[in-house]
Amino acid sequence: MSTSAFPRLPVGRDAPHEPMNTRLLLLALPVLATSAFAQPPEIGQPLPSWREGELDIHHINTGRGDALFFILPDGTTLLEDASGKTLEAAPFSLPSRPDASRPPGEWVARYVQRVMPPGHGGIDYALLSHFHGDHMGAITADSPLAANGAYRLSGITQVMESVPIATILDRGWPHYDFPGRSATPRSTTTAGSSTGRSGTVA
Numbered sequence: 001m002s003t004s005a006f007p008r009l010p011v012g013r014d015a016p017h018e019p020m021n022t023r024l025l026l027l028a029l030p031v032l033a034t035s036a037f038a039q040p041p042e043i044g045q046p047l048p049s050w051r052e053g054e055l056d057i058h059h060i061n062t063g064r065g066d067a068l069f070f071i072l073p074d075g076t077t078l079l080e081d082a083s084g085k086t087l088e089a090a091p092f093s094l095p096s097r098p099d100a101s102r103p104p105g106e107w108v109a110r111y112v113q114r115v116m117p118p119g120h121g122g123i124d125y126a127l128l129s130h131f132h133g134d135h136m137g138a139i140t141a142d143s144p145l146a147a148n149g150a151y152r153l154s155g156i157t158q159v160m161e162s163v164p165i166a167t168i169l170d171r172g173w174p175h176y177d178f179p180g181r182s183a184t185p186r187s188t189t190t191a192g193s194s195t196g197r198s199g200t201v202a
Contacts, residue, residue, distance in 0.1 A: 050075075050117050060111050062104035063097040065134030065155070069108075075117045079126040079165070083108050084137030084155020103144075105137055105158025112163055122164030128156060 041047050050056045050071045060067040065083035072078070083104040096104065112123065128136045137155015144153050146161060153161055 047115070050115070056115070058111070058115060060108050061097050062107050063094040064104040066129075067104075067108045069112050069115065071115070071117060075120070077112075077116065077120060077124045079108075079112065079123050079159065081129055081135040082126070082137060082156040082159045083134065084158060085133040103154065103158055105153065105155045106162065109159045109162035112159070116163075122166060123159075125167050125169055126156065126159075126165045127169040 047056075047058075052075065053073050054071075055073055056069075056071040058069040058071075060069060060083065062083040064085045066081045067083040068080040070078040070080070085104065098107070102110075116123075133155070135155070137153075137157060139152045139154050145151070146153055146157065151157060159165070
């Protein structure tokens with residue numbers, strides 16, 4: 001069964017001999033019908049709910065790092081990064097969004113819960129692009145403990161405390177030795193000195 005929204009028209013000798021503009025109109029009708037019902041989202045208004053066959057990509061701005069939430073056409077969900085850096089040093093400080101009443105990871109979790117497809121009890125997949133605080137979270141002295149008391153919450157762990165994650169995609173598990181250290185030392189020079197010193201690149 002074809003998934004195309006356009007009708008299949010006969011070609012070559014089998015093609016009817018109606019005028020070309022009639023055939024073009026037949027091709028355009030499905031597009032016009034779809035356009036008539038598709039309303040662009042209005043600025044300041046909630047986004048329309050995800051529908052089967054659509055791809056939704058949400059950029060979640062907490063002011064404290066990156067977080068993206070994908071809803072794939074079949075309803076599979078993916079969270080890439082989870083914001084979560086609660087402390088920033090100038091000149092990288094930005095106001096927390098929507099405000100500082102909650103930690104960034106909790107804002108991400110609340111957003112995901114609001115846009116999750118109906119019937120989803122959690123996130124299907126999550127991945128961290130790299131291990132920086134503004135992508136995975138950063139633990140500070142006042143980071144709250146998880147409900148089981150085993151670890152502290154920030155970023156990805158803060159999201160998981162509120163929204164279950166079925167699978168975490170982790171390119172480094174279990175040894176976290178990729179990329180490995182370079183086998184070839186390189187020479188580096190400190191400021192104000194011409195003396196090279198040996199070092200290795202991690």
